[in-house]
Amino acid sequence: MFKNYELYLSQIDSKLKDFFERQKPYIHCKLGCAKCCKNAEFPYTRLEVTYLLNGFLTLSDETKQKIENNITKTVEKKKNFKGEGKFRYDCPFLIDDICSVYPYRGVLCRTFGLLSNDPKTGKIRAPFCSHEGLNYSCFSDPETKTFSEEKIRDNKLEVDPLIFNIDYLMLTDSEFEKCFNIKFGERKALIDWFIVDENKNKAS
Numbered sequence: 554m555f556k557n558y559e560l561y562l563s564q565i566d567s568k569l570k571d572f573f574e575r576q577k578p579y580i581h582c583k584l585g586c587a588k589c590c591k592n593a594e595f596p597y598t599r600l601e602v603t604y605l606l607n608g609f610l611t612l613s614d615e616t617k618q619k620i621e622n623n624i625t626k627t628v629e630k631k632k633n634f635k636g637e638g639k640f641r642y643d644c645p646f647l648i649d650d651i652c653s654v655y656p657y658r659g660v661l662c663r664t665f666g667l668l669s670n671d672p673k674t675g676k677i678r679a680p681f682c683s684h685e686g687l688n689y690s691c692f693s694d695p696e697t698k699t700f701s702e703e704k705i706r707d708n709k710l711e712v713d714p715l716i717f718n719i720d721y722l723m724l725t726d727s728e729f730e731k732c733f734n735i736k737f738g739e740r741k742a743l744i745d746w747f748i749v750d751e752n753k754n755k756a757s
């Protein structure tokens with residue numbers, strides 16, 4: 554069922570493994586650092602979420618229960634959210650600061666942590682954790698929480714900081730769909746895949 558998607562993922566993973574390896578001096582990712590799995594939106598396409606749920610089915614009953622509880626609580630919080638801007642939450646699949654479905658995680662979860670280019674503006678995108686003493690923090694000013702593109706371009710470091718072409722929308726676009734004969738489908742925040750549209754149910 555997921556043969557083509559798994560081929561796509563294995564090719565992406567092998568590139569990313571190389572990218573992370575090449576940027577080792579700037580990377581602080583390690584097991585238990587879960588800051589990027591918290592307080593965010595987590596965009597997921599239908600294909601990604603279906604695969605994620607396939608991973609969920611492999612988990613122990615105890616872990617499944619914890620995830621289900623997280624989902625229920627987060628859905629409730631989202632329904633009651635009256636704040637401005639986007640609703641941000643901790644990923645329900647994060648258990649004890651470790652991803653419970655790591656081999657099944659989405660595309661953005663895989664690419665996060667590297668420098669990339671915003672295809673629309675051409676600006677460099679740095680992971681937020683660069684302002685928290687983590688990845689690429691040597692280019693960040695912790696006081697102003699700004700990231701210096703100049704410093705990156707003028708760097709005199711042993712290993713060059715590289716900017717990768719790993720934009721999430723690009724990696725899930727129609728070119729990749731054609732190439733791997735897959736269909737990503739609708740995209741929405743991960744938690745929204747678990748919110749039942751009560752109006753739809755009433756109408757049907």
Ligand code: SF4
Pocket residue numbers: 580581582583586587588589590665666680682687688
């Ligand atoms: S990307 Fe940043 S926040 Fe996420 S695991 Fe790596 S160091 Fe931690």
Ligand code: SF4
Pocket residue numbers: 589590595644645646647648651652653654655658659662
């Ligand atoms: S799926 Fe896993 S890696 Fe992705 S945000 Fe959730 S816990 Fe983190």
